[in-house]
Amino acid sequence: MTEFPLPRALRTVDQPMAFTPDEMLRGALIAWGTFLALLAAGLVVLGLGTALSSGRLDLGGVGPFIMLVLFVLLLAAIASGVVMSFGLLLVRAIARSLRTVRSFTAHLAVYSFLGIFVGFLYLAVVTSGRPFGVMEFLPGGAVIAYPALAAAVALPFGWWWTARRALREDAGTTPPRRPQRDRDAVAEDRATN
Structure with missing residues (x-):
């Protein structure tokens, strides 16, 4: 019997999935930009x-x-x-609690749930506490519901993109986003010139 390997995105990683503040901010900005792009396309x-x-x-x-x-x-x-600014506090706590979990799938599921939760909260606010009644607002129900869908897609995508990039940087297969500068060497170069 032939075994089919899992796609790379569903495998566990060899190291803990820790994060840096730069990576968390990068993920938030990617999710935010993705949300706005999806919203514009949907409109x-x-x-x-x-x-x-x-x-x-x-x-x-x-x-x-x-x-x-x-x-x-x-x-x-x-x-x-x-x-997003307030959500980063929640995401930071979630990311810290997940940093020892090596399953890419578990992380993606948590951030997918978070995206769905944000979309659900948006619908609850817009529909005065009746998020499942959004289609009662026809014909504009789709317009009202679309930002919830965009949020449900953008959050896990922002995490996935950032985690993928960070893991590649950690493995050395992708150059770091910003080259690391040795501050002592820069100071010594300035002193000798």
Whole structure:
């Protein structure tokens, strides 16, 4: 019987999955940027779908639509930035408790759950405590629910991207993001020049 190896993403790693503050911030920024990109793409797709389904594709409405998308993205960037700032405290505690867990799958599951939880909280706030009743807001239910979906995808993706990069840097297969400078050598070079 032939055994099929697990994909690399589902294997355990040889070392503890510790993190640095830079890696945590990098993951948060990647998740934030991914959330905003998914939100923008979703708004454009939903806007195009609405325009095509109504049978009226008016080019005069493109400018106002772009302004609306940019306004929504600005509001979403500010709100999600505030949420991310406070969420980093929770993520730091979660990351510390998981630093000895070597299973990539366990980490991905925890951050996926965290993304779903953030999306659920968003829906609870937007729907006045009835997150499962979001589709009662039809036809705008999809527009209301899309940020929750974007958050549920962005959080685990931010962790995965950052963990993958950090593990590659630790293994020496990817150069470090910022070259490490020896401060003593820099000071000695300045003194001799």
